[in-house]
Amino acid sequence: MVASCPTAKGAMKWWDVSVSPVFANEGNVTHVLSVSSDITHFRERESKLERTILDSQRVLTSLAQQLESETKRLAAAQRRLSHSDKLRLLGQFVGNVVHDINNVLAVMQSASRAMRRQQLDSRAVMLLDEVDKAVGRGEGLLRRLLDFARTDDREAELFTPAQIVEREAELLRHLAGSQIKLRLDIDNEGWPVVAEPARFQSVLFNLVSNARDAIEASGEITVAIRNCHANARPRGLPASDYVVCAIKDTGEGMSSEILAKFGEPFFTTKGPGKGTGLGVASAYDFAANAGGRVLVESECGVGTTISIYLPKASALGEIVSRPDAPIDPNLHGHAVILLVEDETLLREHLATMLRGLNYIVLEAASEEIALAVVLREVTVDLVISDLNLGSGSGIRLVDRMREDRPNLKVIFVTGSSGMGVRKGDLVFEKPMSEELLARGVLESMGRLPGSSLREEALRRSEKVFEKIRHGELRQILSDWQAISRRIGRLPDPKQFRLDGRPMADRSFLVSVEAGGETPVFRFLSAGAELAKRAGRDLVGEVSTPSNQEMLGGMVVAYRRGLNGVPFFDYARLALNSGRVTLFERLILPLSNDGLSVTHLLGVVIFQDIDVPV
Numbered sequence: 001m002v003a004s005c006p007t008a009k010g011a012m013k014w015w016d017v018s019v020s021p022v023f024a025n026e027g028n029v030t031h032v033l034s035v036s037s038d039i040t041h042f043r044e045r046e047s048k049l050e051r052t053i054l055d056s057q058r059v060l061t062s063l064a065q066q067l068e069s070e071t072k073r074l075a076a077a078q079r080r081l082s083h084s085d086k087l088r089l090l091g092q093f094v095g096n097v098v099h100d101i102n103n104v105l106a107v108m109q110s111a112s113r114a115m116r117r118q119q120l121d122s123r124a125v126m127l128l129d130e131v132d133k134a135v136g137r138g139e140g141l142l143r144r145l146l147d148f149a150r151t152d153d154r155e156a157e158l159f160t161p162a163q164i165v166e167r168e169a170e171l172l173r174h175l176a177g178s179q180i181k182l183r184l185d186i187d188n189e190g191w192p193v194v195a196e197p198a199r200f201q202s203v204l205f206n207l208v209s210n211a212r213d214a215i216e217a218s219g220e221i222t223v224a225i226r227n228c229h230a231n232a233r234p235r236g237l238p239a240s241d242y243v244v245c246a247i248k249d250t251g252e253g254m255s256s257e258i259l260a261k262f263g264e265p266f267f268t269t270k271g272p273g274k275g276t277g278l279g280v281a282s283a284y285d286f287a288a289n290a291g292g293r294v295l296v297e298s299e300c301g302v303g304t305t306i307s308i309y310l311p312k313a314s315a316l317g318e319i320v321s322r323p324d325a326p327i328d329p330n331l332h333g334h335a336v337i338l339l340v341e342d343e344t345l346l347r348e349h350l351a352t353m354l355r356g357l358n359y360i361v362l363e364a365a366s367e368e369i370a371l372a373v374v375l376r377e378v379t380v381d382l383v384i385s386d387l388n389l390g391s392g393s394g395i396r397l398v399d400r401m402r403e404d405r406p407n408l409k410v411i412f413v414t415g416s417s418g419m420g421v422r423k424g425d426l427v428f429e430k431p432m433s434e435e436l437l438a439r440g441v442l443e444s445m446g447r448l449p450g451s452s453l454r455e456e457a458l459r460r461s462e463k464v465f466e467k468i469r470h471g472e473l474r475q476i477l478s479d480w481q482a483i484s485r486r487i488g489r490l491p492d493p494k495q496f497r498l499d500g501r502p503m504a505d506r507s508f509l510v511s512v513e514a515g516g517e518t519p520v521f522r523f524l525s526a527g528a529e530l531a532k533r534a535g536r537d538l539v540g541e542v543s544t545p546s547n548q549e550m551l552g553g554m555v556v557a558y559r560r561g562l563n564g565v566p567f568f569d570y571a572r573l574a575l576n577s578g579r580v581t582l583f584e585r586l587i588l589p590l591s592n593d594g595l596s597v598t599h600l601l602g603v604v605i606f607q608d609i610d611v612p613v
Helices: 040-079 083-116 122-149 161-167 169-176 197-214 256-261 279-289 344-356 367-375 394-401 434-444 455-467 471-487 502-506 528-534 545-551 554-561
Strands: 002-006 012-023 029-038 157-159 180-186 193-195 219-228 242-249 293-299 303-311 336-340 360-364 382-386 410-414 426-429 507-514 520-526 567-576 579-590 599-610
Touching (some): 083 122, 157 197, 161 169, 161 180, 161 197, 161 242, 193 303, 197 303, 279 293, 279 303, 336 367, 360 367, 382 434, 426 434, 455 471, 471 579, 471 599, 502 507, 502 528, 502 599, 554 567, 554 599
Parallel strands (some): 336 360, 410 426
Antiparallel strands (some): 219 242, 507 520, 507 599, 579 599
């Protein structure tokens, strides 16, 4: 027999045991011979070989499945061109032929005008009228084609979409027709954007015209312009505030099959001769050039809503949170990231990139390995997971992790759809730039309060509020909290000011000229009382340890501000013999770039106390 049993010392061993009788001369059994051979080494080798074979079989099965999946994806890719490829190819084609077509139309128009100078009968004049109408329609079509083909932004400028809609309100009502009610829902404080206003107007007219055609008899079209804060933006859009232009109709709506093709160049649901299929495609192209996106919602029998998201511009006409805006590298690092990706090359690439940003990266090739990492009680600050993990699911993985860690921060990456992801989790489509992922990591961990404030930061600011006793300081912090909660991020220095308040003379504003371990602050303003205390005008100075002692620990305040949290403290300083000054200081973080902390606004209340000698 072969069996396992412990030795006298308790070590488990495998034995090959042979038991034989020993016969005497008379043929009787007088003894039993037992021979036990230690075969532990051979047994372990055999077991290891079996495990290797099973592992190899699983790997081969997985590879076969991946090969089959890749084969299907390649076949599907060969059967269709992507939407962007179609736009690019058609744009190149249109750019080559529009000039020649314009020449043809110009010749036709000149010939018509020359013939009108002759003496013509009424029928000839009627025919020339039809020619002029056809030329006009051709010119309109060419304008749409040029809008569709143009890929540069040389004509981009600062404008406010709400003002254009209000200005063109009568034309839009005329375009909608007498049987259809046109309703305008415009935010009077609509933000500006940087794009081509003429193209925006053209896209607006095209979409209203499409909405009108989608309504068979009477109905309603709503043109809405509203501001969309960064924390309310759709998933997949870069962190920024947006202006949304939405055109909603009460028409028949679209089926899922039609919706899948909606926006493709030359695809139209209108009858022959009634539509070019370029209006919506031009809207997609216009939004993409402006750094935004078009989203479409439609339901059969209910209607369709087309929403154009355009990034908000600053007062100088510059995109506040453009994808290539520089980010302080010191904001990265000091965190553990679990990277779950079954594509080996992609996982290795992302891991190398994240380690280059000073993060500790734990890699997992499957749902099971990722769960094993978490079960080892490893502290994980962020999970980056593919939505489709071969035989696993990124959403299922995160749901299981959140059973014990409900506040776990997550970024999903996907090659197809982000359906089913919990609200608040970022979703990036493959392929994605390293800059976009790096920014998403900071945003998910709450390190870009100028872009998005997490509820945790707002709760911590409430704790700061509870420490303050001075009524005016409490009111200032309350106002800062209200603005931050309303816009979902840190306010900028223009949104939150203390001009005209009683505390203005005791306030200061500094800009953060360098972050990192040794941040540098420069005074942009200082109240009269503070200047009197300092003995000089502080404006233009770089902060020093001496004035930081009086005005508060700005380095500490800056680092708290990176998490979106204000700073408050008391200080007791002996400024000269026999006198002690008590300081009560509140420092609020502000952001002018839509990303991180760029300014600190402080208020200092001081009280001198005579101390008996």
